[in-house]
Amino acid sequence: MASEGEISLLVVVVDVNPIWWGQHAQSEPEFTLSKCLDAVMVMGNAHMAMTRTNQLAVIAAHCQDSHFLYPSKRLKGNDDTSSSRDGKYELLSVTNNLIAEEIRDIMSKTELTGNSTDTLLAGSLAKALCCILLKTVVFLLAQEIKSRILVIKAADDCALQYMNFMNVIFAAQKQNILIDACVLDSDSGLLQQACDITGGLYLKIPQKVALAQYLLWVFLPDSEQRSLLVLPPPAHVDYRAACFCHRTLIEIGYVCSVCLSIFCNFSPICTTCETAFKIQLPQMVKPKKKKPKLPA
Amino acid sequence: MHFVSFTMASLSEEVLLVVKKVRQKKQDGTLYLMAERIAWGPEGKDRFTVSHSYSDIRCQKISPDGKAKVQLQLVLHTGESTTFHFANESTSRKDWEAAKELLQQLLPKFKKKANKELEEKNKMLQEDPVLFQLYKDLVVSQVISAEEFWANRLGGINNGESAACENKQEVGISGAFLADIRPQTDGCNGLRYNLTADIIESIFRTYPAVKQKYKENVPHNLTEKEFWTRFFQSHYFHRDRISTGTQDIFSECARQDEKGLKSLVTQGVKNPMVDLLSLEDKTLDEGYGISSALPSTSHASRTVKESSNFAIIKRFNHHSAMVLAAGSRKRDVPADQASETSSTDGNSRDSDFFQPPLKKVKLQEAIEYEDLQQENRPKTVALNLKKSDRYAHGPVPLQSQQYTTSQDIINSVNYIKHEMSNYKPNLTQVLSSAAASSAIAALSPGGVLMQQVAQQAINQMVPTEIQAELKHLYVAAGELLRHFWTCFPVNTAFLEEKVTKMKSNLERFQITKLRPFQEKIQRQYLSTNLTGHLECMLQAAYSKFHIWQTRRMMRKT
Numbered sequence: 060m061a062s063e064g065e066i067s068l069l070v071v072v073v074d075v076n077p078i079w080w081g082q083h084a085q086s087e088p089e090f091t092l093s094k095c096l097d098a099v100m101v102m103g104n105a106h107m108a109m110t111r112t113n114q115l116a117v118i119a120a121h122c123q124d125s126h127f128l129y130p131s132k133r134l135k136g137n138d139d140t141s142s143s144r145d146g147k148y149e150l151l152s153v154t155n156n157l158i159a160e161e162i163r164d165i166m167s168k169t170e171l172t173g174n175s176t177d178t179l180l181a182g183s184l185a186k187a188l189c190c191i192l193l194k195t196v197v198f199l200l201a202q203e204i205k206s207r208i209l210v211i212k213a214a215d216d217c218a219l220q221y222m223n224f225m226n227v228i229f230a231a232q233k234q235n236i237l238i239d240a241c242v243l244d245s246d247s248g249l250l251q252q253a254c255d256i257t258g259g260l261y262l263k264i265p266q267k268v269a270l271a272q273y274l275l276w277v278f279l280p281d282s283e284q285r286s287l288l289v290l291p292p293p294a295h296v297d298y299r300a301a302c303f304c305h306r307t308l309i310e311i312g313y314v315c316s317v318c319l320s321i322f323c324n325f326s327p328i329c330t331t332c333e334t335a336f337k338i339q340l341p342q343m344v345k346p347k348k349k350k351p352k353l354p355a
Numbered sequence: 356m357h358f359v360s361f362t363m364a365s366l367s368e369e370v371l372l373v374v375k376k377v378r379q380k381k382q383d384g385t386l387y388l389m390a391e392r393i394a395w396g397p398e399g400k401d402r403f404t405v406s407h408s409y410s411d412i413r414c415q416k417i418s419p420d421g422k423a424k425v426q427l428q429l430v431l432h433t434g435e436s437t438t439f440h441f442a443n444e445s446t447s448r449k450d451w452e453a454a455k456e457l458l459q460q461l462l463p464k465f466k467k468k469a470n471k472e473l474e475e476k477n478k479m480l481q482e483d484p485v486l487f488q489l490y491k492d493l494v495v496s497q498v499i500s501a502e503e504f505w506a507n508r509l510g511g512i513n514n515g516e517s518a519a520c521e522n523k524q525e526v527g528i529s530g531a532f533l534a535d536i537r538p539q540t541d542g543c544n545g546l547r548y549n550l551t552a553d554i555i556e557s558i559f560r561t562y563p564a565v566k567q568k569y570k571e572n573v574p575h576n577l578t579e580k581e582f583w584t585r586f587f588q589s590h591y592f593h594r595d596r597i598s599t600g601t602q603d604i605f606s607e608c609a610r611q612d613e614k615g616l617k618s619l620v621t622q623g624v625k626n627p628m629v630d631l632l633s634l635e636d637k638t639l640d641e642g643y644g645i646s647s648a649l650p651s652t653s654h655a656s657r658t659v660k661e662s663s664n665f666a667i668i669k670r671f672n673h674h675s676a677m678v679l680a681a682g683s684r685k686r687d688v689p690a691d692q693a694s695e696t697s698s699t700d701g702n703s704r705d706s707d708f709f710q711p712p713l714k715k716v717k718l719q720e721a722i723e724y725e726d727l728q729q730e731n732r733p734k735t736v737a738l739n740l741k742k743s744d745r746y747a748h749g750p751v752p753l754q755s756q757q758y759t760t761s762q763d764i765i766n767s768v769n770y771i772k773h774e775m776s777n778y779k780p781n782l783t784q785v786l787s788s789a790a791a792s793s794a795i796a797a798l799s800p801g802g803v804l805m806q807q808v809a810q811q812a813i814n815q816m817v818p819t820e821i822q823a824e825l826k827h828l829y830v831a832a833g834e835l836l837r838h839f840w841t842c843f844p845v846n847t848a849f850l851e852e853k854v855t856k857m858k859s860n861l862e863r864f865q866i867t868k869l870r871p872f873q874e875k876i877q878r879q880y881l882s883t884n885l886t887g888h889l890e891c892m893l894q895a896a897y898s899k900f901h902i903w904q905t906r907r908m909m910r911k912t
Contacts, residue, residue, distance in 0.1 A: 269791060333741060
């Protein structure tokens, strides 16, 4: 359990890509975005109910932009007409209602631009980091604050966001923020790297309908408690580089010593920086630099 | 302790002292001090049973004065010690003193040759426990010899010995050395001055004139004791030094000091920024500065007290100047006249050379800062990137996109919009128990997601001693393999020899260290293959050696 006065902040980033969800909702009607959000709410409630000082934030990652579902700007000035009648902890009911309102709002405002069909995940992560930073500053004088980010990913990776993604990952690592990933559909190399670098958990769940169970079992405990539990082991991350010419993942390749661009085949002129390399021996074309060289 | 047997007849060394009736280990015998070693032989025998060369002896210890047993103990560098008991009833004291004095003179000569290398090696081993363990594993168990072990590590030691001696800091002279003499009353109207060798050395270094007098007079005219007695008696030493024309041998010293002081004053200060002459001991006498002060520089106008104060101050200044000058002179100065005419000396005879632009240099130093100047960096070539967007993609391979038609997209979006417009959280129906239990089953050990957990506890299965031993084996093997692989490509005969030797070393290592370890783990029923990788590395080395050998054979035939 967190020690007295320690604040634990959980930021959940939910991938609400309407195209992906729309497609999959048609093929799998038992697991829809509504169910997914319900599961997220259950987890959020559980997190807040564990300790009074726990904090929650939920961000929806859309393909146009990313929104804060909670805490949202609607907090103030909302006369609570829909107060729950079941005697629930006030904070939880407010949270749930806000999240529901926000997501309805966001989805109704979805516009088809046709440009991008990819989720703006890097942007959402950046927003999550900013939110954490803000809370950290606010609470800095009072108590210690521990934060983590949980990403619930649906759609595929977007290669264009690579640089931003890596920046976010390293920023999180510097700030000791864990990034966990719960992947619904296909494996994501970027998120695997993120979890490996920051020390979080990566899990691709076999059954989407049991999402709530996975969330509560694996992602609800914080990092201190995780060391005491038996959880799924970390996945093997593929850190191979992709060559610049074909974008294939390679293990042994050629690196230009001037611009450090990676190639799978030797060429006398580096196509990135146009440096000419002399071929040393006519019969044996020696590579400039090899990765693990086996002694033989 | 070397048990060397020489016959006495074949002694070609010069014997400096022979002491009869010296007991060692309860045996009577004779002690011989020779030019390069000290030896002891039992009574009536021809051989020396104990022989130590002076360079092996670290120090000697003597029994205190009051004890009945007169003993002398020699402590060697290796830590061993030998004790000699001077048992001759009548002359034991004298013998012992003579032996002690001789040893005291001889030991320092040989001390410097003491094995600095050995000390350095010991220090290195003590400081680095990993190195120490490696040494124990490899050299003590005779897998490789000590020279090979130290070959790469002691790079600078052999060259650095002379440098180390030069870099030793010289001990300066305490300014208060004269005060350390501290005369004590003897009880009957006499004074007792305590002179140690240090103080004498300080006096000689500071006042070369006194050293000169010492050389001239001792031991021809005066004994050392008499010299120092005269020294302390003379007015030269005392503070109210009035240089009268007495028959003191030190009056000349006093005159030299005066001359030196005058030359110091005329030299002035070298730093052109410092203007000493603007400082004056002015007191606001009568008139509070308004009335013109009488210049009081003539001797005649001084009172007796003033002149004695003047003398003391002059003496102090001179003493300080001499101490500073002596400290800045090199330590091992040859005892000739020429070196004593250094320019900073108060007894200088000629003035030093003059640097005209010194002031300019000092001014420039004060104005300019090195790091604010223009940097003269070497010319560099700019990096010229044509397709820099390649870096932005990173190692994400081009995956086959699932192409969706625009109609699909429109449909999906409309569907989801429709679905979410009526969204109400229904938290009581989130999870069915069937789904939950199957998820739990997947997450429990042995489930779908938990396959690798059982394999991970290897470091908990192997006891820590085995782990530590394995680490040591890796360090030792790594060291040997490093020696082996650096021999390639084999160009010289030395490398050929070394590579063959290293191969045999590796084999020896495998037999003496690796096999017992493997047997040990087998005995403990550990099924994990801990030494597989080590074997693999050794095999790679062997196969490389084999290839090299066959190639060499082929070249020769």
